[in-house]
Amino acid sequence: MSVRELVILGTSSAVPTRRRNHNGYFLRWGDQGVLFDPGEGTQRQMRFAGLAASDITRICVTHFHGDHSLGLPGTIQRISRDRVPHTVRVAYPGAGEEYWRRLRHATSFHDTDVVLPQPVGGSGSCPVGEGEPFTVTALPLRHSLPAYGYRLAEPDGWRMLPERLGHFGVRGPDVSRLLREGSLVLGDGRVVDLADCAEPRPGQVFAFVMDTGVCAQAVELARGADMLVIESTYLDSEEELAERYGHLTARQAGRIAAQAGVRLLVLTHLSERYEEDEEERFVAQAGEEFDGSVVLAADLDRIPLPARR
Known part of the structure; x- marks a missing residue:
């Protein structure tokens, strides 16, 4: 199976720290590479992570605050300088067209x-x-300016069952034909349907939810996701600040993951106010709402998508 992993380029919020760069997230999905929210320093972080401009096939920008977009000029100019031959699509809030230009x-x-x-x-x-x-x-999400979250969803497929294929005598190139065409006529005239030899296999889902207050759209984006990457700017003690500025606490992020039935929760976008010895509280507070796997992202981490269901 092709590599599917999230490479963390930056995990701070408005102000970078000595340990946390401005935002930046690279999702490798086989031969596709999706760069989310390139903040300042993204090019350098990509070098540290062993990534090249030619690895990028798509860029997704959630909104036009600087910590999520000031790395765009350098990234685009690097795409040009390296003569990347393929199309690189860039999604961004249309209401921020002026900033995009x-x-x-x-x-x-x-x-x-x-x-x-x-x-x-x-x-x-x-x-x-x-x-x-x-x-x-x-x-759309709920922030102080137009902001959007993104959901990447693979089409559902089929998982072939070797014992059923053996039962019907389907082998070799006929396995691919059955998968491609949905049915197969055997040499003795019997018709075998795909459902006779396979079971449904849900496609993988990745959700990316950055700056937002609590809203139904965040849950909708994350519904059934194998991996949810979500901002958790504050701890419980700053819940009032989170509401005022359109952000989430770690607990609220955990609650969204629980409501959406997420498999793996990745917390990021931490306020610079927190010291290293406070960071375990982010996982603890999210974990009081969500009983699945929780990871607190750190710069240059590589986090694989969970194995298929």
Whole structure:
């Protein structure tokens, strides 16, 4: 199976710290590479992580606060400098078109035509996927300016059952034919359907929810996700601040994961106010609401997507 993992490039919130860079998350999905919210320093973090501009096939920007987007100019210019040959689609809130244009052409450089803008908008689901092994859907979140979360969903498939294939005598190239065509006529005239030799296999789902207050759309984005990457800017003691600025506490992030039936919860986007010895409290508070696996992201971590269900 192809590699599917999240590479953490940065995990701070508005202010980077000595241990936490501004935001940046790279999802490797086989031959696809999705860069989320490139903040300042993204290029350098990619070098540390062994990633190249040519690895990027799509960029998703949740909103146009600097810690989520000021790495765009350098990233795009690097795509041009390295002569990346393939199309790189960039999804971003259409309401921030002015900011997109400023960042897209922030300084002089030899431009490239492979960068394809895909503004998202509206109050409902906004599909932006095209020619990829997953669908990409954006939904609006609740923040101080237009912000969208993203959901990547692989189509459901089938898991072949060797004992059933053996029972019907289906082998070799006929296995692929059965999977591709849905039924097969055997040499003795019997018809074998795919459901006779396979069981449904849910496609994998990845959800990315950044700056937001508590809202139904965050749960909808994360519904049934194998991995949810979500902001957890504050601890319980700053819940009032979280509400005021449109952010989440670790506990609220855990509650969203529980409501959505998530498998793996990845907490990130920590306020610079917290010292290293306080960080275990993020996992503890989220874990009081969510009984699944919880990971507190750290810069340059590599977190594999959970194995298929």
